[in-house]
Amino acid sequence: MLLWSKVYIDMSKSISLSILTQRFHQVLPEEAVLTNKEQLYPYESDGLTAYRQLPRLALLPDNHDQIKAIINICREFQLPIVARGAGTSLSGGALPHAEGVLLNLAKLNNIIEIDPNNRTARVEPGVTNLAISQAAKPYGLYYAPDPSSQIACTIGGNIAENAGGVHCLKYGLTVHNVLALKILTIDGEILELGGKYFDSPGYDLLALMTGSEGMLGITLEATVKLLPHPQQKKVLLAAFDNIEKAGNAVTGIISEGVIPAGLEMLDNLTIQATEQYCSPGYPPNAAAILICELDGFEEELNSQIILVKKILKDCQAIEVRLARDEQEAELLWMGRKAAFPALGNLTPDYYCIDGTIPRKYLAHVLENINGLSKKHGLRVANVFHAGDGNLHPVILYDANASGELETAEELGGEILELCIKVGGTITGEHGVGVEKLNQMCVQFNEAEITTFHAVKAAFDENALLNPGKAIPTLHRCAEFGAMHVHEGKLPHADLPRF
Amino acid sequence: MAENKEDIKAQVLEAYKNHRALQIQAGETKHFYGRNINGEPLSLLKHTGITEYEPSELFITSHSGTPLIEIEQAIEKHNQMLPFEPPYFGSTATVGGMVAAGLSGPRRASAGAVRDCILGVDIINGKGEYLHFGGKVMKNVAGYDVSRLMCGALGTLGVLMSITLRLAPMPPCEQTIAISLNPNDAIQKMNEWANTAMPISASFYDGNDLYVRLSGSLSTTQACIDIIGGECIDWSDIFWKNIREHAHDFFITDLPLWRISVPPNTPPLKLSGSYVMEWNGGLRWYATEDNAEYLRAEVESVDGHACVFRGNNTEQVFHPLSDVSMKIHRKLKHAFDPAGILNPGKMYAEF
């Protein structure tokens, strides 16, 4: 099957750009077909700028018929298709394909319906994450998953990546909040999944589509769940003189039966960076701080705050601060939210890693990351979703310094393998994309990767949708395995190595 | 009886080679759910045991034949629960059967479904291969979400071997109130309250009274009762257990029992027979002799779907799928079970 797709894609190369352009002009307005380099450069990479690739063409449809026509032409010529929302993916998921079409869905940005009585929003794929909550606000409702990129990223991209946010500890990831999807398959057919109800007949294809990185179908429409705003929110800051104590506080809070709306950790390097950048007033000498947001019904909240304060003190916090009003709460969040640009000020380039580990290993893993950082001679800052064990080590490097990008990538790979070792995973929310293909070979064995390919083939036999992303070929794993021997075992030992 | 991983693998492999259908079984409490099928029994009843449970990590891993009761007892000691309040339908219910059936109980509308709490699974596919997907952590997007795909698949895609579930802390206090309302008002009220921040964890309407359960600190539930009004009932736990287990009077019937999913705020359906509602109106149970075609058309007209839950001597238990969806279902079935030996026909006649 994979061989076939190679033959097909080779065929697509032989079709001249002018013929393709002509065909696309038959179904799209002239300005919606981009072919020259200047027009294509904006699509060259997504949020992971270390990878760059121009597509053959970029298309900007603004309705379903146009998209269907595009899919049909792509199928006819066996052209690879890479869908794109806002291009904020941090794993190279939206990186264009050299032989293919970049399908920009940004123009499909209508909110079709807010249904306050059933607490749902039906939207087009190019609607930004934040726009949904804004549209729902007049009804006292909001869309819970809130990636930091929410002003820019689209719901189509969120679904493709199963995006999370600071509040997903309590309110779930994208997969917990999508109720229905309208998918265009590579055959040009419409697949309707789910509805405004609590379960659907048949297999859970909604879950399968969520996080599938644009490889199973194109999302044309999504219905998402809206939640009422919590009655009250409270934000606490706790500072610690070592990371281990901060890690213990995280496990302590959860074990006591409290599920905070958000529970974030910042290490000293990040604290320093944010102080320089926007002075949120974090204790500058703390080894780590936790920001803990609690929400709920007023009575509930008061008893939780007393409990959480006690846990933090028991875990030897050197300072515990409760924001007295909304402004103070915002200030506490400000540093966390500005952490990435703040770190950007310390370094020409940074590389954000995304692994998840069982919470109890937080201190252990952070310590080991520190060791890896020293070994490779690159600084690593940590600012992350501690409540659900989702790490975001940020490697600071200089792409212009020879070899530093490669070192950063090597260091990142080692951090992810460390996550697997303690029973975690190589990606919590950013996706595999092109970035973590090698680590997929470490996390999954040959039969499991073969299963993933079989799932892909059930939707897209000739691998035209976002080919080469998310799931490595067995060949690649064999090559990577040749360099990486794990626990004394050579993975995929039965495959030829060359 | 197959006891361990290797025995079960061997039995599947044997069936694969000989193209013989297997009927996967465990506690046989949800045997009635889905289509009637034949096949050589493959029992997981002895594949038991909790393999990992760490209260601070909010997850539990167990072999699929582990009795559900054993899991609930283990986590209760740490004030934790399965948030979706699964129905047992019999004391021998196992965790594997629970996931395969994918049925959730009264807390579903507020706390999520079984599938929402699946973190990882080990399965044996239709070729006898032992595979692991997902993991133990809540955030995990490596590879397609095969773990959740197994939930509700009725064993047609793989033999569930080991399952990791996310847990939730138990609320400190639960109270239930009853209010007398007509059907339209009951639907309206449930959805009005669901639009507030009140911690409503279950709702049930029996045609006369609306029952609403509040979960939280005592002061919180009390404050909400003051807002909602109505009478507090005694034995709140037993009341919801009877609903969950279909031991409530309504469910004791000789008529076919239909399970109907609709948008919660849908007005009462134009069907005959008697009914009750759960999940803010999103789940409606009908004991009715209405003909299946008529019933399904009515349910479709309000954007819902219907399944014959009990009393099914019918071919079409679950709501018919569109042609496009059926095509993909068959291909997925083939991807996991190329010889079509795992519970074939349990969900739809076509695969």
Ligand SMILES: Cc1cc2nc3c(=O)[nH]c(=O)nc-3n(C[C@H](O)[C@H](O)[C@H](O)COP(=O)(O)OP(=O)(O)OC[C@H]3O[C@@H](n4cnc5c(N)ncnc54)[C@H](O)[C@@H]3O)c2cc1C
């Ligand atoms: C500053 C910053 C902060 C971030 N913070 C977070 C965070 O907190 N949490 C988090 O989870 N992520 C975060 N991200 C990553 C990123 O924003 C998310 O992955 C987001 O979901 C991507 O959305 P997008 O619209 O930009 O998609 P794109 O980057 O355009 O595409 C992402 C993937 O989705 C596919 N795709 C897009 N639209 C469709 C469609 N309609 N149909 C099918 N496939 C489609 C693409 O092919 C690609 O594989 C952050 C990124 C940045 C730059």
